[in-house]
Amino acid sequence: MRGVGSVGLLVRQAGDRLSGVLQDGEVMGAVAMDQLISAVERNETGIPEHPITHTTLGRWNPGRTVRQR
Numbered sequence: 001m002r003g004v005g006s007v008g009l010l011v012r013q014a015g016d017r018l019s020g021v022l023q024d025g026e027v028m029g030a031v032a033m034d035q036l037i038s039a040v041e042r043n044e045t046g047i048p049e050h051p052i053t054h055t056t057l058g059r060w061n062p063g064r065t066v067r068q069r
Helices: 025-041
Strands: 007-011 019-022 059-061
Parallel strands (some): 007 019
Antiparallel strands (some): 019 059
16 A cells, blocks of 8 residues: 555664664663573572563664655
8 A cells, every 4th residue: 555654663673674663682682691690690590579671772763664754
């Protein structure tokens, strides 16, 4: 359909054809590894009683699937 744009919530790399939110997998992986290493160093096992959630900011990838302003 002409005139309808498409936006992705998980654009894999900068410069991708798809317009949407660019997630940085390397940063997310590094944060996950830091959390895992910390748990191992504290000798923690099992499912945590109080899980911790980390948030990383996505960046906009203009792509070519939405009209430019």
